[in-house]
Amino acid sequence: MANATEQKPAPRFVRADGPDKVTGSGRYVADMSLTGMLHAKFRYAGVAHATIDKIDTSAAETIPGVVSVLTAADVPDVIYSPVVPDRRLFAQDVVRFEGEIIAAVAATTPEIAQQAVDAIVFEYTERPVVDDLEAAMAPDAPLVHEDWESYAVTGDTPRDRNVATFSSIAKGDADAGMAEADMVVKGRYVADGCHAAPIEPRGVLAQWEGTKVTIWTSTQVPFDARNGVCETLGLASNHVRIIVPHLGGGFGGKCGFHFEAHIAALARDARRPVKLVFSREEEFIAPDRRRESMIVDLETGLRSDGTIVARRGWVAVENGAYTADAAFFPQLAAMHVAGPYKMDNVKIDASLVYTNRQPSGSVRAPTAPQACWACESHTDELARALDMDPVEFRKKNAIDTGDTGAVGQVYDEIGMQECIEAATSAIDYGKDLPENEAIGVAIGWWPSFPGPSGAFVRLDADGLGQIVTGAQECGTGAVMTLRQLAADELGMDPEDFQIIYQDTGVGPYDTGATGSQTLLNNGRAVVDAAQQIAEQLRVHAAEQLEAAAGDIVLVDGAAHVAGSPDRSIPIPALAEVAAEGEQLLGKGSGTPPAYPDIPGMNCVGDQGVAAWAAPQFSCHAVHVRLDPDTGVTRVLNVSCAHDSGTIINPIAAHGQVEGGVMMGIGQALTEGTQYSDDGRQLNAALLEYKLQTFADLPTITTAFIQTPTTEAGPRGAKGLAEAPNVPTAAAIANGIAKLVGQPVRKLPMTAERVWEASQ
Amino acid sequence: MTHEMNLAVNGTTYPLTVDVSRNLLSVLREEVGLTGTKQGCDDCECGACMVLVDGQPVNSCSYLAVQAGGREVTTIEGLGTADDMHPIQAKMLEAGGVQCGFCTPGMIMSAQALLSDNPNPSGEEIRIGLSGNLCRCTGYQKILQAITEAAVEIR
Ligand code: FES
Numbered sequence: 077m078a079n080a081t082e083q084k085p086a087p088r089f090v091r092a093d094g095p096d097k098v099t100g101s102g103r104y105v106a107d108m109s110l111t112g113m114l115h116a117k118f119r120y121a122g123v124a125h126a127t128i129d130k131i132d133t134s135a136a137e138t139i140p141g142v143v144s145v146l147t148a149a150d151v152p153d154v155i156y157s158p159v160v161p162d163r164r165l166f167a168q169d170v171v172r173f174e175g176e177i178i179a180a181v182a183a184t185t186p187e188i189a190q191q192a193v194d195a196i197v198f199e200y201t202e203r204p205v206v207d208d209l210e211a212a213m214a215p216d217a218p219l220v221h222e223d224w225e226s227y228a229v230t231g232d233t234p235r236d237r238n239v240a241t242f243s244s245i246a247k248g249d250a251d252a253g254m255a256e257a258d259m260v261v262k263g264r265y266v267a268d269g270c271h272a273a274p275i276e277p278r279g280v281l282a283q284w285e286g287t288k289v290t291i292w293t294s295t296q297v298p299f300d301a302r303n304g305v306c307e308t309l310g311l312a313s314n315h316v317r318i319i320v321p322h323l324g325g326g327f328g329g330k331c332g333f334h335f336e337a338h339i340a341a342l343a344r345d346a347r348r349p350v351k352l353v354f355s356r357e358e359e360f361i362a363p364d365r366r367r368e369s370m371i372v373d374l375e376t377g378l379r380s381d382g383t384i385v386a387r388r389g390w391v392a393v394e395n396g397a398y399t400a401d402a403a404f405f406p407q408l409a410a411m412h413v414a415g416p417y418k419m420d421n422v423k424i425d426a427s428l429v430y431t432n433r434q435p436s437g438s439v440r441a442p443t444a445p446q447a448c449w450a451c452e453s454h455t456d457e458l459a460r461a462l463d464m465d466p467v468e469f470r471k472k473n474a475i476d477t478g479d480t481g482a483v484g485q486v487y488d489e490i491g492m493q494e495c496i497e498a499a500t501s502a503i504d505y506g507k508d509l510p511e512n513e514a515i516g517v518a519i520g521w522w523p524s525f526p527g528p529s530g531a532f533v534r535l536d537a538d539g540l541g542q543i544v545t546g547a548q549e550c551g552t553g554a555v556m557t558l559r560q561l562a563a564d565e566l567g568m569d570p571e572d573f574q575i576i577y578q579d580t581g582v583g584p585y586d587t588g589a590t591g592s593q594t595l596l597n598n599g600r601a602v603v604d605a606a607q608q609i610a611e612q613l614r615v616h617a618a619e620q621l622e623a624a625a626g627d628i629v630l631v632d633g634a635a636h637v638a639g640s641p642d643r644s645i646p647i648p649a650l651a652e653v654a655a656e657g658e659q660l661l662g663k664g665s666g667t668p669p670a671y672p673d674i675p676g677m678n679c680v681g682d683q684g685v686a687a688w689a690a691p692q693f694s695c696h697a698v699h700v701r702l703d704p705d706t707g708v709t710r711v712l713n714v715s716c717a718h719d720s721g722t723i724i725n726p727i728a729a730h731g732q733v734e735g736g737v738m739m740g741i742g743q744a745l746t747e748g749t750q751y752s753d754d755g756r757q758l759n760a761a762l763l764e765y766k767l768q769t770f771a772d773l774p775t776i777t778t779a780f781i782q783t784p785t786t787e788a789g790p791r792g793a794k795g796l797a798e799a800p801n802v803p804t805a806a807a808i809a810n811g812i813a814k815l816v817g818q819p820v821r822k823l824p825m826t827a828e829r830v831w832e833a834s835q
Numbered sequence: 836m837t838h839e840m841n842l843a844v845n846g847t848t849y850p851l852t853v854d855v856s857r858n859l860l861s862v863l864r865e866e867v868g869l870t871g872t873k874q875g876c877d878d879c880e881c882g883a884c885m886v887l888v889d890g891q892p893v894n895s896c897s898y899l900a901v902q903a904g905g906r907e908v909t910t911i912e913g914l915g916t917a918d919d920m921h922p923i924q925a926k927m928l929e930a931g932g933v934q935c936g937f938c939t940p941g942m943i944m945s946a947q948a949l950l951s952d953n954p955n956p957s958g959e960e961i962r963i964g965l966s967g968n969l970c971r972c973t974g975y976q977k978i979l980q981a982i983t984e985a986a987v988e989i990r
């Protein structure tokens with residue numbers, strides 16, 4: 077059993093943005109207005125694949141109240157996106173998905189803007205719609221990007237026609253291993269795409285003053301958004317300021333650079349502030365961040381003693397029409413298809429495939445829930461083939477401390493086995509159940525993402541603190557937890573600190589609310605900054621108390637001489653002294669923890685996601701009930717165990733797991749994007765695309781296995797926000813498969829699909 | 836077609852001229868200037884816009900502003916303040932029922948309607964009573980706890 081790190085219980089404190097949020101006084105982008113503000117609307121292609129014959133905006137421009145109408149001709153001709161730049165702000169020559177923007181309008185009211193958008197004449201010639209991943213990979217398939225070879229791709233990125241990127245993971249000799257196996261099990265698993273669906277539809281508001289623009293936007297990644305505006309409009313970084321007021325959720329759907337440049341361009345042309353607020357339908361159709369559909373073929377060789385000898389895999393990941401940030405998805409999917417298991421011989425090939433659908437992008441643990449669902453459904457099939465209990469099979473084959481994983485990484489202290497034990501014992505796995513109920517179990521893993529990050533901390537003359545950071549709060553509480561870290565370094569109360577955050581003009585760089593990285597990286601930066609102030613306080617206190625600075629401890633809001641608690645001075649008194657001279661200002665960044673080095677790693681098209689820093693582990697055990705007449709599955713109880721390292725803010729941590737589980741249940745049972753034959757979304761509304769409701773809530777319990785991790789964030793914290801979304805759907809699948817007698821090979825496992833599988 | 840009306844919101848009466856087709860949500864947000872009530876969807880699907888009209892919960896996105904004439908509208912701004920929170924607001928924070936906060940005003944107004952109707956709801960009654968309010972962040976469990984605790988405090 078991994079040791080739980082010794083911790084004093086974390087203080088309970090109310091999140092700093094809490095009072096704003098419960099009183100309705102907190103401002104989100106849609107709540108903001110500026111004097112003279114105009115309203116923006118976009119004209120979307122409305123067709124999945126077509127050659128543009130004509131875009132005529134003249135009628136729209138003459139409508140009273142219309143101030144600006146822009147198309148591709150009105151902005152610099154820039155092709156953007158990381159790794160595979162293949163996209164422009166406005167469509168040029170060809171449209172490749174229904175939500176592609178062909179024109180933007182700013183007008184005095186949203187209604188007039190809509191009228192103008194509707195008056196734009198768009199003539200086109202339809203092209204064949206590419207919407208089948210396998211067919212798209214055929215040598216004679218119609219191309220989504222005829223110019224694919226001309227794109228200025230970075231890094232080692234094998235590509236071919238509709239395959240935007242290709243990656244593999246490999247170890248040993250999968251063919252030889254398979255030949256040695258006593259039995260081989262094969263399976264195909266097909267997952268539909270789905271959506272992040274934050275409850276806040278996004279908004280953008282831009283205002284120019286001179287040559288500088290300020291953009292208030294609901295982004296998870298302010299610095300990425302700034303860089304996107306700079307790149308596409310040709311602006312200097314210090315001329316673009318991105319401010320996020322409160323952000324109404326993101327789940328990755330608001331990662332990346334989206335509509336900030338369109339609105340900035342409109343505002344510049346109109347010489348007025350311009351605001352965009354999305355409808356729910358637009359939130360479904362237009363962003364280039366939805367969860368990718370996927371096909372997974374798996375083949376595993378087993379020895380009759382129950383060990384895995386080899387695995388071969390083939391994965392097709394849907395890219396959609398443009399490569400947002402999905403270049404690394406194939407390799408990440410391959411890692412999840414291998415799973416946290418010991419196996420000596422592995423070869424998994426994975427491709428990112430263009431289609432004429434909405435682009436895919438980093439939605440909460442991209443690729444993982446679907447790939448884990450495939451891997452873990454397959455794992456239960458392996459156990460069945462061996463006539464072995466699936467939990468016993470996992471205990472035997474899952475990695476433990478010191479084991480080697482699928483690409484040759486050797487794992488230090490990890491809590492994988494402890495997670496299996498904790499989740500299954502808490503739900504009393506193996507107990508007798510009615511015949512239409514079962515407990516399904518799945519395990520998952522997810523990397524942490526070390527990276528650069530910065531923060532300032534200051535104490536003012538009254539001894540109250542201010543944290544100034546570029547980090548972004550999307551609701552998880554990660555930024556809110558920074559108060560606790562700063563307070564602990566200084567022996568103060570978290571409530572003594574306020575936070576200025578998500579403003580690129582003020583805070584130092586941070587990657588944003590993405591990759592579960594905020595606490596890991598910005599936490600390190602805040603600790604670094606706070607330690608500088610702590611040192612200043614100790615020097616001041618040493619002078620006042622006539623002691624050595626090294627003997628001063630900061631605790632309970634005061635500086636004490638160690639061992640002499642009566643020799644102390646309150647921090648506000650020290651702050652008052654400091655304010656007259658060298659101020660209490662800390663600037664922190666720190667060195668990111670190292671990524672592991674894997675000698676001889678044998679992956680093609682390496683996108684940097686095979687060697688995992690501070691890996692997180694999880695096991696979910698789910699008690700389900702199936703109505704055999706209708707195929708409706710009801711989730712009764714979810715028992716979770718997570719190794720995300722040290723837990724610093726328990727309320728927020730439990731909230732992440734519970735939210736991730738509910739999202740996972742949705743993905744398991746109801747959430748899937750449906751398309752028409754001509755490539756248009758059929759369920760772009762919350763009545764048709766069903767999120768889990770309050771009425772669906774099961775009992776969710778969570779155990780944290782607090783494994784000590786050296787190359788991690790503050791106090792050994794790993795990431796957490798994405799991990800809980802990984803194994804839920806897989807565990808539900810295994811519960812259903814027990815009741816149906818075979819896996820439901822399509823995700824989501826809707827009532828109809830479950831019923832069909834049971835026939 | 837416009838209509839002149841007096842709209843009573845949180846104890847203050849606002850004289851307004853509104854188009855008869857406008858919904859209460861947009862009038863509250865744009866004419867009255869109270870933006871605590873949120874818009875999360877296009878048509879009665881999310882509950883973010885929940886307000887009370889004469890104490891009854893309504894999705895203000897699907898309720899004509901003119902229908903509210905002569906009635907008393909209560910929004911999240913009318914419930915409690917940061918210094919003097921309503922027990923539901925305080926418990927939502929303490930229990931961790933708030934993450935991004937976008938569903939929160941609607942959730943709190945629905946809870947308020949539920950608790951005035953049924954001061955001692957079972958867990959199941961809370962779940963059903965709030966099933967029209969979507970939350971994508973919290974997984975609902977901490978909201979359930981918050982409302983259960985608030986009910987005890989209010990009784
Ligand atoms: S905005 Fe009214 S129910 Fe969604």
Ligand code: FES
Pocket residue numbers: 275324325551932933934935936937938939969970971972973
């Ligand atoms: S707290 Fe974000 S939607 Fe509920």
